[in-house]
Amino acid sequence: MHYTRGHITFSRPGTCIIAKMAAVACRGVRTVLGKSAGTSILTHQSAKFSTLREMATARKAVLAAMGVVGGGAAGLAYALNQSVKASDLELHTVKFPWSHDGVFSSLDHASIRRGYEVYKNVCAACHSMKYIAFRNLVGVSHTEAEAKDEAMGVQIDDGPDDEGMMFKRPGKLSDYFPNPYPNDEAARAANNGALPPDLSYITSARHGGENYIFSLLTGYCDPPAGVTVREGLYYNPYFVGGAIGMAQALYNEVMEYSDGTPATASQMAKDVSVFLKWAAEPEHDDRKRMALKAIMMFSMLFTITYYIKRHKWAVLKSRKIAYKPPQ
């Protein structure tokens, strides 16, 4: 067995397993890898390993048939999945064109600010956001002074004081958004037994995310014929089961935006959805910015290391192995 690796030539006596293997392979694929040292091995290898153009018709047909069967099976599975999905009782949310949908698009911070106003004026009456503090608003939707003002606008339970008494004080930046109810039982009692969920993670905690929130808030309608909704519940086709304990909360001009944007129901729904998206993923903008940096940096690293790898392997990859049958 003789080997030529670049400028190095060496030989190894003894076994000829590769030659035997090649002979077996040749029988199958009708190539002549081990035929003679004088023939261009590389030509044969390129013929063997190359492309559709070089492939036998039967092999092409088998591959095409497998492709068709595979594609058909995948299509069937998808159609099956969709048909079963369509038999559900609730409506599946539509995907809306959010401005933050782009791969590197940030959240609309003016919308976050308006969404916060919707939350404060409408949602906060029933829903807590226990993981969001007023300090989180700073630099996102409010200046520090504005966020302090927002915090001071709420009364926070604190204590005990020096006499062991609990007391109320104006909020500070470090305070979390106040819970509208003292506990879950009080919340249930005030809402016909339904517990209004905490909204800190609501877009992450629902299939469809902000699309679902928007659909739900704007999806209230009369129940279709044959559907009756129990007293104290409201029909909403986007809610699982269709009957939701929360009444429609957003109507046109139910509040006023500080920036003068017309407060239509859909505008408020959109803004509060963006606000809730930010609340669930406050790192949203940072991570996309970091992604851009990471992609640029690692693309360069990949290019350099791949080049070095190719460089190191070049000699090995371009060597010729010649089989000389024993004399």
Add this chain to the structure above:
Amino acid sequence: MTMPLRKVHPLFKIVNNSLIDMPLPSNISTFWNFGSLLGLCLIIQIATGLFLAMHYTAHIDLAFSSVAHICRDVNYGWLLRTMHANGASFFFICLYIHIGRGIYYGSYMTFHAWMVGVVILFMVMATAFLGYVLPWGQMSFWGATVITNLFSAIPYIGTDLVQWIWGGFSVDNATLTRFFTFHFVLPFIIAAMTIIHIFFLHQSGANNPLGVSSQLDKVPFHPYFTFKDIVGFIVMFTLLLILSLLNPYLLGDPDNFISANPLVTPAHIQPEWYFLFAYAILRSIPNKLGGVIALVASVAIIMILPFTHTSNFRSLTFYPLNQIMFWVLVSVLILLTWIGARPVEEPYVITGQILTITYFSLFIINPLLLMSWDKMLK
């Protein structure tokens, strides 16, 4: 003649023999990169996990909040968390490709390395399962409840065993603390097992795509495979970063953003994607004990491969029919993964049952096909 220090120093020569001078077949393909990628996955998981453990609190009243605290208040805590969660997915992607390569090219003939590898697979699965419980979301709690309850199917000792695992009469605080303990310690045991895996591998050396003796043409690990592995590391790390930074919750379940509530059962309880194939097999068997046996068998069945290998050649390179069977097996696993995520209703139930039968049948058909192909070639 003076030998280089790396070859004579008792410590350095271990590194030298594994990462510098070790001879490897020149023709091993990119599929051989996944071993080192798994090492990188383990390092990423241990590194991110250590930092997460500094801020995590293993108590049912605090676990969910502590994860929220990590994501919101800890510097780059959200990145640590998403890297750790998605790192688990990448770990399994690499594991499955690594095993798939082993099946395709007959690497299981390195018997001890293969068996230790299967043990590592089970340990990684256990670690991932334990880790998924820690955020104490709805799917964490109910996943833990469903999976630990499977042990109750064991005759006679089942119920006692489950309560022993729980440390009480339900999944509760004692369960969470011990799950955290084991989730913390298992990766280090996995690291030790990996060394044993590599030790056994180096007894006979790496396999190669042709399945013929690897002794014929070898090249040193450095520089060839050091640089090849570095390229692999960068590709995988980039993909992990892209997933963690652009769509970090793509592979997660929305229910896990709801704090665990033992009084509210989610409509669809399902594990993470990498367990769905086994979960689909579990649900395909109407009998509980039968389902549990099938679940374990779905993974453990790869231990029989060294015993059912009767063919003349090691790899499937020279067995076209078995190549087709291999890709059928891959397709069946993908379809089982899809079925595992579907609700338990028709037509998914019957589809899952057919796929389960097909999955196990392939492990019988394959050796028979290998034998018949060998006969044809004679």
